[in-house]
Amino acid sequence: MSRDLGIPGASRSAPSTATSPPPGSPAGSPPGARAAPPPATRAARPGWRDPRLWLGVAIVAASVVAGSRVLASADDTVAVWVVGQDAAAGTQLEAGDLQSRRVRFADDADLARYVPVEETLPAELVLTRGVGAGELLPRAAIGSAEESDRAVLRIAVPEEQVPAAVGAGAVVDVYLLDESGEPAEGGQDAAADPGEPVLAEVGVLEAPGPGEAFSGTGNRTLDVAVTEEQARAWFEARGRVVAPVVAVVQVG
Template sequence: MSRSPGATSAVSGAVAPPALRFQRAGWRDPRLWVGVLLVAVSVVVGARLLASADESVAVWAVAADQGGGATLAADDLTVRRVRFVDDADLGRYFAADVPFPESSVLTRSIGAGELVPRSAVVAGDQVDLVQVPLEVQPNRVPAAVDRGSVISVYLDDRAARRGADGVRALVGVTVVDAPAYDAAFAVSGHRQLVVAVPGGTAEAFEQLLASMDDPVLRVHVDG
């Protein structure tokens, strides 16, 4: 098949467009300065976010449940980082950038991980603590109770049949001594525990105990 003369002349007469060459952006190109500005803004914003996140402060907290009357030692404490909305709130706690005061005693129970408030701590020589011995039937005290345990003690007057729960006589107290079960049981047939209790609380407990004809103690582990 032969080509038409008109088609041949049209093809040969077409002019090809000039080739485009890539030109690298120069320092006067506004697009370059826009990119530099975006990078700078990103760096500033990121730095401010990191600075804001680092505004938290290290504060002393208890590592495990601690009862009233417990003397806090280094092993009882841990450090938590906290960001306070009001800087004045930090003054209510103990900053961890200084050692925790030695021989500090809790005046109330504190849960594991809770910050140690200054209002709940007194110096060891300023607190009126009494060690109160308890004799509990073995089936009325959890086997895991040991020195350092935080417990509550219930009293039930078996003669008056007060009920299954009885009276919650001691709340959140710390066991300061727990002789070996075999040694205590061999003498009295009971599990012996010694708890640290503020003087006024100890007196009230003894009065309640004396008011019952046939008191029965039961121990619950707090926390």
Template sequence: MSRKQPQSTPHADVPVATRTGSPGWRDPRLWVGVVLVAGSVVAGARIMAGADDMTPVWSASSDLVAGETLTADDLVATRVRFDDASDRARYLPVESELPADLTLSRPLASGELVPAAALGPEPTEEAVAVSLAVATEDVPTDLVRGSRVDVWVVGEDRGRRAGAELVLEDVLVLDAPVVSDSFATATSRQLVLEVPTADDGPLAEVLAASGDDRVRVVGRA
């Protein structure tokens, strides 16, 4: 007796596996990726180049007053980008060693860069603080503590042709209280000046002239 071979039953349709091909050069996704990578490289290069342009200079670690001799505690290194080399030369670079006797010729606020023009050697001559009352119209309105001024004395006749003599040149303003609104009608303003005592003649002349309103104060640029 012959056996019947079992007949195969039909199977459900099976999806045919397909192989994913590599994206071609025409694939827009490839070009988007290239642009993103190139942009990252350019941005990184610019950041690195910008970091190289930063110059470390000294700035004030706190509020400093005129006449103060600077120490290491008064300064903090600050990195700044200067657009012009001449601007960079105006300030004190961290890489240069500071002299031991640098004195401020004007006040500096905390965080303000220290300009080389605001520093000078510590004065060797003795000086005294002199308080003067000067007519408000004879004092520049922008005078503040740390300003530098010239002091003139008008002749005793005080006529229209009366001459004026330069008595004190390039002196430091130690204090210059601002007249408040409540005292806006004040006729005089107080100034405290640092006057050298090497020659008593100019000091005596200024003190004598301040008593009869013959002192004129001129701010220096």
């Protein structure tokens, strides 16, 4: 409805009370109605052909390989056998005589000189030469009982004629004296000087400690490893002396 304002040709229109639908509302929607939200779309999972999947697999694989190489380079040591205490040639080693130690070797040739823990040892392992305490077990120093050329010779020595430090693994010279205290003639070499030992540089396999003499004789009994030639020389020298006195000198 319009009202005359007294001005020719002019009139004021009454304000309209009709409301317009909100923007985006579908045509024909009643006034004041909200627009419907767009339909939700579900994200599709990447398929096996998706290059992102293969890129992730490649990254994980490269990480595993790199980690393995780092760990391998960090510990390139090898476990080998070590002799726990001094052992003379002819000693039969047992499991308790050996210890495991990890060692880094310069090359395979250096490793081949020693016995790794993973290697099976002979049932009767005998040393063909003396080995010191803490020394790596050399492959060249071991053999079986059948391969050993050593025999065990037991000698009784007056306790005062044996250094207190002599024990298993020691290397000694054995002298044979007559009643006068002079060296008996005839050692390992028939032409040897009488002052030379009858048994030179033989290894002690077993020896009681000082004060542990047997049978109240005042003697210490030593088991030494000798060759057949040394054993023969010992008994020949003993046969030439009426009342022999044995003396021992530790040399190693």
